[in-house]
């Protein structure tokens with residue numbers, strides 16, 4: 001099933017402002033919230049709306065979406081993009097709280113037992129130039145919080161039960177009465193006994209000490225696609241922190257840092273390098289061997305090649321990370337002026353200079369002729 005366009009989902013134009021997005025989202029999420037809307041497909045619609053808003057309300061995700069559309073999760077990868085923005089889990093509860101909370105008397109109580117998505121995690125990986133160019137497979141260890149195996153995430157010692165908090169009767173909230181000159185005011189606040197969970201655990205699990213979650217090191221096998229570049233990131237879905245109360249896990253974002261190469265430079269999918277040749281090779285022409293990421297390649301340098309001349313080796317660059325072809329390698333020629341000349345070489349150079357004349361360019365349209373004319377004011 002193909003995904004609907006996010007703008008279409010929210011019923012806004014491509015140029016919608018943040019406020020317009022928020023308004024549209026607020027309206028639709030009220031309309032389709034599964035607690036309110038009892039139609040069979042309300043939950044799916046709500047999910048779709050939430051996802052669309054999640055992407056479009058984030059500048060970076062939005063511009064990526066505008067550019068690439070729905071990224072097809074390819075072998076578990078999605079969303080490549082520059083930079084990073086990790087705000088932690090963008091849980092459904094949180095959005096709801098933001099929108100419906102604090103609106104006078106209509107405040108919705110946050111259900112402490114509602115499923116919440118786990119937080120996203122960020123991992124920085126440094127790659128060698130070649131590793132980024134050709135991709136690689138590797139295992140990484142990620143410290144994560146996961147549901148405790150001993151108590152299956154309940155926090156209670158196996159064989160014992162989680163009880164309802166007697167202070168708040170499971171609501172996670174308590175009322176505090178205050179006498180003021182204007183009368184009695186009842187404030188509701190997070191239950192001070194259960195800290196809002198609504199639960200009481202008389203016999204705590206000895207592994208997680210009642211938290212229901214434990215810190216672990218997760219080994220994750222990662223396939224780094226060929227062509228990944230410095231600053232790009234890879235999303236590994238579902239490999240972030242475990243969800244709470246049966247909610248989905250967050251995602252893992254791997255941010256890449258690519259080391260510089262000794263003499264290759266990279267710009268997008270193209271590789272650049274400088275090739276020194278001798279004065280004689282430049283003047284007479286030659287066939288030289290140039291290094292590329294794909295091995296040595298023979299390059300014909302024509303007679304009379306100047307320093308700074310660029311040659312392009314098609315397809316000898318880096319594979320595009322999204323699979324759009326292959327970059328080129330660019331070679332910039334640098335003619336090296338000889339420094340330590342033997343007596344014989346010097347003699348030959350002098351003879352060469354005599355035969356050629358003192359100036360490199362003496363015809364009418366040449367550089368030196370122009371300089372002379374300018375100086376004479378012609």
Ligand SMILES: [Zn+2]
Nearest residue numbers: 165168191194
């Ligand atoms: Zn309580």
Ligand SMILES: [Zn+2]
Nearest residue numbers: 148151205208
């Ligand atoms: Zn436990």
